[in-house]
Amino acid sequence: MKALRLPGWRPIILAFTIWFVHFMVCWAAAEIWPHQWAANAVAWVATAIALLALGVHFVQVNARHAEGQLPGWQHRFALGAIAIASAAVVFSALPAIVFLP
Amino acid sequence: MTRAATPGVEGAVHAAAAEPSETGFDARLYERFPTQGGRPAGELEALEKVWKTPTGWRAFSAVNNNFIGFLFIVTAFGFFIAAGILSLVMRVQLAAPMAGIVPQETYNQLFTMHGSVMMFLFAVPAVEAIAVMLLPQMLAARDLPFPRLSAYSYWAYAIGGTVFFSSIFFSLAPSDGWFMYPPLSSSVYSKGINADFWLLGIGFIEISAIAGAIELIVGVLRTRAPGMTLAKMPVYAWAILIFGVMIILAFPAMIMVTFLLELERAFNWPLFDATRGGDPLLYQHLFWFFGHPDVYIIFIPASAMVSTMIVTVAQKKLVGHELVVLAMIATAFISFGVWAHHMFTVGLPGLSVGYFSAASMAVAIPAGAQVFAWICTLASGKVQRNAPSLFLVGGILIFVMGGLTGVMVGMVAFDGQAHDTYFVVAHFHYVLIGGMVFPLLAGFYYWTPMINGRQLSEKVGRWVFWLCFTGVHVSFLPMFLSGLMGMPRRVNTYLPDRDWGLPNLVSTVGAFIMAAGVLLFLIDAIRCYGRKGGGGGGGGDARNVFNGGTLEWLSAGNYSVRSIPVVNDLEPLWADPQMAKDVEAGRYFLPNTATGARETLITSTLRAEPQYVQIMPGPSWWPVLSALFTAGFFLLLTVQAMTLSAVCGVLTVFCLMRWVWGNDRHIAQKEVDVGAGILLPTYVTGPASHGWWAAVLLDIVLGMIFLMAMFAYLYLVGAHPDWWRIAAPRGALMPGLLLLGASAGLAYAARPLMARLKRGSGASAAAMTLSMLCLVVALALDVLSWWNAGLRGDASGQGAAVYAMLAWHGAVVLSVVLSAFYYALRWVRGLAPGPANKTLEALRLLFIYAALEGAASLLLPRLLPWSGA
Numbered sequence: 011m012k013a014l015r016l017p018g019w020r021p022i023i024l025a026f027t028i029w030f031v032h033f034m035v036c037w038a039a040a041e042i043w044p045h046q047w048a049a050n051a052v053a054w055v056a057t058a059i060a061l062l063a064l065g066v067h068f069v070q071v072n073a074r075h076a077e078g079q080l081p082g083w084q085h086r087f088a089l090g091a092i093a094i095a096s097a098a099v100v101f102s103a104l105p106a107i108v109f110l111p
Numbered sequence: 112m113t114r115a116a117t118p119g120v121e122g123a124v125h126a127a128a129a130e131p132s133e134t135g136f137d138a139r140l141y142e143r144f145p146t147q148g149g150r151p152a153g154e155l156e157a158l159e160k161v162w163k164t165p166t167g168w169r170a171f172s173a174v175n176n177n178f179i180g181f182l183f184i185v186t187a188f189g190f191f192i193a194a195g196i197l198s199l200v201m202r203v204q205l206a207a208p209m210a211g212i213v214p215q216e217t218y219n220q221l222f223t224m225h226g227s228v229m230m231f232l233f234a235v236p237a238v239e240a241i242a243v244m245l246l247p248q249m250l251a252a253r254d255l256p257f258p259r260l261s262a263y264s265y266w267a268y269a270i271g272g273t274v275f276f277s278s279i280f281f282s283l284a285p286s287d288g289w290f291m292y293p294p295l296s297s298s299v300y301s302k303g304i305n306a307d308f309w310l311l312g313i314g315f316i317e318i319s320a321i322a323g324a325i326e327l328i329v330g331v332l333r334t335r336a337p338g339m340t341l342a343k344m345p346v347y348a349w350a351i352l353i354f355g356v357m358i359i360l361a362f363p364a365m366i367m368v369t370f371l372l373e374l375e376r377a378f379n380w381p382l383f384d385a386t387r388g389g390d391p392l393l394y395q396h397l398f399w400f401f402g403h404p405d406v407y408i409i410f411i412p413a414s415a416m417v418s419t420m421i422v423t424v425a426q427k428k429l430v431g432h433e434l435v436v437l438a439m440i441a442t443a444f445i446s447f448g449v450w451a452h453h454m455f456t457v458g459l460p461g462l463s464v465g466y467f468s469a470a471s472m473a474v475a476i477p478a479g480a481q482v483f484a485w486i487c488t489l490a491s492g493k494v495q496r497n498a499p500s501l502f503l504v505g506g507i508l509i510f511v512m513g514g515l516t517g518v519m520v521g522m523v524a525f526d527g528q529a530h531d532t533y534f535v536v537a538h539f540h541y542v543l544i545g546g547m548v549f550p551l552l553a554g555f556y557y558w559t560p561m562i563n564g565r566q567l568s569e570k571v572g573r574w575v576f577w578l579c580f581t582g583v584h585v586s587f588l589p590m591f592l593s594g595l596m597g598m599p600r601r602v603n604t605y606l607p608d609r610d611w612g613l614p615n616l617v618s619t620v621g622a623f624i625m626a627a628g629v630l631l632f633l634i635d636a637i638r639c640y641g642r643k644g645g646g647g648g649g650g651g652d653a654r655n656v657f658n659g660g661t662l663e664w665l666s667a668g669n670y671s672v673r674s675i676p677v678v679n680d681l682e683p684l685w686a687d688p689q690m691a692k693d694v695e696a697g698r699y700f701l702p703n704t705a706t707g708a709r710e711t712l713i714t715s716t717l718r719a720e721p722q723y724v725q726i727m728p729g730p731s732w733w734p735v736l737s738a739l740f741t742a743g744f745f746l747l748l749t750v751q752a753m754t755l756s757a758v759c760g761v762l763t764v765f766c767l768m769r770w771v772w773g774n775d776r777h778i779a780q781k782e783v784d785v786g787a788g789i790l791l792p793t794y795v796t797g798p799a800s801h802g803w804w805a806a807v808l809l810d811i812v813l814g815m816i817f818l819m820a821m822f823a824y825l826y827l828v829g830a831h832p833d834w835w836r837i838a839a840p841r842g843a844l845m846p847g848l849l850l851l852g853a854s855a856g857l858a859y860a861a862r863p864l865m866a867r868l869k870r871g872s873g874a875s876a877a878a879m880t881l882s883m884l885c886l887v888v889a890l891a892l893d894v895l896s897w898w899n900a901g902l903r904g905d906a907s908g909q910g911a912a913v914y915a916m917l918a919w920h921g922a923v924v925l926s927v928v929l930s931a932f933y934y935a936l937r938w939v940r941g942l943a944p945g946p947a948n949k950t951l952e953a954l955r956l957l958f959i960y961a962a963l964e965g966a967a968s969l970l971l972p973r974l975l976p977w978s979g980a
Binding site for chain 1: 129130341342433434436437440441444445447448451459460461462463465466467468469470472473476477717829
């Protein structure tokens with residue numbers, strides 16, 4: 011029997027980790043540059059990068075599923091995690107659009 | 112000889128064929144189960160003898176999860192009662208304006224102890240205690256993988272908690288609130304040792320929680336019944352896995368913040384003193400980075416208890432099982448992004464509070480998804496009407512009310528009005544009572560037959576429910592009103608003309624109604640558990656009175672299950688009605704004691720494929736003695752009895768070493784028959800070993816603690832750069848990094864040296880000793896360079912932050928020194944044999960981690976700020 015190449019939990023954790031890193035970057039920028047455009051700009055860029063990363067992750071998860079490396083529930087969990095993380099990234103970024111200096 | 116495959120075996124073989132193996136185990140071997148024919152005479156008796164709990168005064172040396180778990184639950188509930196009594200005194204004081212039942216200082220101690228005890232001595236320990244008792248049964252493991260660690264965790268908690276609580280009887284209890292904010296808790300405003308009791312007591316209890324969490328994570332990942340893949344794992348086991356991971360990520364912040372405040376109080380290092388380059392907001396950030404996830408650390412396992420019980424109550428599989436698991440994972444993650452919603456009113460930048468407000472509302476979505484799954488399961492099933500179901504439904508209702516008011520206070524504008532008022536008090540009591548206390552009570556009614564073969568009274572249970580349910584609303588609903596009317600928290604009295612008298616009087620009546628419910632429960636529990644005979648104490652005949660489908664209902668004794676079944680369903684007992692009989696007849700894995708010692712089956716992390724037989728340690732005095740001396744060390748430190756404290760510290764180290772001395776055992780039987788002729792090894796090292804996983808988790812904990820120290824440094828640099836006045840001594844950088852690189856390299860090389868050289872065992876011991884020496888010299892170089900540069904800990908935020916980081920690193924280096932000594936001693940006694948041994952595997956991870964930590968403490972203050980000062 012062939013050994014599993016990558017742990018099946020990694021795609022789930024990765025999606026939420028992208029959200030967490032995005033959140034921390036946005037928060038740190040707001041603390042470092044309070045009431046300045048830089049904080050908002052960092053948040054916009056971080057949001058674009060985070061969504062892009064989630065998009066790439068989505069493609070990779072589907073590709074691994076097609077190759078049979080990510081079977082059944084792991085695939086469903088990974089997709090669910092990406093969906094939740096994407097929504098959370100967008101939701102977290104809203105203040106950067108609404109609250110301008 | 113086999114009969115037709117059971118649904119569990121057939122499903123496990125089928126599932127294994129569809130997916131690649133994780134370990135190379137041939138899943139077709141499962142087809143040998145259930146075996147046929149009788150088992151050898153005396154096999155069960157031998158099993159019972161090996162797992163027997165010591166009696167009399169030797170019971171203190173017991174380490175079995177049933178025994179320790181039960182004590183743990185009883186102790187946690189005892190603290191709940193004690194903290195509840197404190198709240199009743201507060202409610203009497205507040206029943207009428209200008210009452211004089213207790214003086215103001217005593218009142219301050221009461222609310223501080225009520226909050227601290229409920230959060231640190233009841234809520235987290237209670238969910239951990241239930242997991243200690245329930246998890247092995249649910250996974251069909253014989254015990255948790257480190258039973259002595261469970262015992263240590265319990266005794267540390269029980270001894271430390273009791274002494275901490277007793278402080279209130281001597282007016283030594285802390286009085287600065289359960290969060291202990293500076294500057295109020297600094298030595299300027301909180302003189303005496305009251306605050307130190309809190310800091311050292313709580314820090315000590317955190318260590319106990321982390322020890323338990325490591326054990327539970329390894330338990331979930333490595334001791335599941337064969338075939339129980341992650342997809343087939345009970346939702347409760349998922350929750351405990353998430354709970355454990357959250358503890359090892361969140362609790363380090365608490366350990367670091369208590370460490371920093373104690374440094375400030377003891378040595379006048381101004382970490383939180385804004386006049387000297389510190390910042391009180393740093394404390395709040397660190398505290399709430401622990402504090403808010405802590406709420407979910409409590410809620411997630413309790414919610415999984417609800418999910419487990421609702422399946423039985425509705426006699427229907429959980430609607431959206433995968434969604435519920437995903438929701439718990441999402442909740443856990445997002446809970447780490449909401450900590451500053453406790454700080455909306457401290458003057459954070461507007462954008463910053465916007466992020467935390469958004470995350471606070473977002474976290475309600477996955478929590479809400481779980482509630483919908485419960486409602487759907489109940490609505491589509493055939494609901495049993497009994498005491499557990501009443502507590503479940505009542506708890507959901509209360510929790511939803513708490514959750515919705517949580518969304519309200521998550522809004523910055525509203526929080527500005529409600530912050531520090533009784534509205535918030537009502538909100539979090541609704542959340543915690545609905546999200547934790549009611550599920551706990553439901554759990555008592557649900558799992559008591561599993562524990563002692565009897566049921567708590569159904570009739571009394573209904574009375575308990577209605578008294579508690581009514582009491583909660585009568586007590587806390589008016590608090591929303593008094594909060595909106597402007598009544599602040601933590602005041603010991605109020606003026607008559609504020610119109611707060613009536614809602615407060617009603618709240619007091621409600622508190623006593625709830626107390627009556629708890630008292631009634633206590634009487635019933637004593638009646639039920641106090642009776643002699645029957646199957647008490649895990650001694651046998653667990654009755655599945657509610658027709659539960661999960662494996663804990665197979666529990667037959669201290670050894671959990673007679674034999675460990677092959678599982679392929681979320682409710683295996685529903686899928687295979689014959690399973691209970693086959694398990695009890697010893698027709699599955701490990702029907703005996705294969706090595707003559709306590710043992711359990713270690714399986715792989717994802718697919719639960721059998722890997723090896725773990726020989727488990729039996730009863731021992733060392734865990735309880737270690738806990739006793741650890742408690743002595745911390746508590747004597749609190750009262751500044753330095754010599755006695757040092758003696759306790761030395762004794763703690765000795766007991767810990769003596770405890771683990773016998774754990775790494777090579778036995779003559781290299782492989783044993785685990786049933787049906789399947790042979791598995793008895794000794795495994797490296798990533799396949801469960802001990803290696805625990806060592807990695809410990810390093811993660813240490814890494815998180817140090818990460819918090821680095822955060823503290825960066826925060827203070829950012830907040831008060833004007834206090835960074837000493838130029839960083841960069842001359843120490845290169846020699847320090849070389850020494851640390853050598854240390855890591857030597858520790859890494861210790862294993863290949865052992866495996867490849869003729870005298871490899873001695874070479875590896877020498878490499879480990881040299882590695883330790885390099886670490887010590889690097890630390891000394893680091894400290895001396897700062898000292899010679901003129902940096903002093905009490906002079907500025909810079910000095911305090913740098914030396915705090917180094918002090919923590921020094922503690923890690925001290926543990927490395929002791930470990931190196933321990934390993935050398937083992938080598939001298941011939942207990943460090945090649946080609947590999949578990950002790951070396953665990954210690955080299957610690958040494959490599961310590962070298963990395965040393966590099967970080969060397970680099971960070973020398974590179975940031977780049978200007979040097």
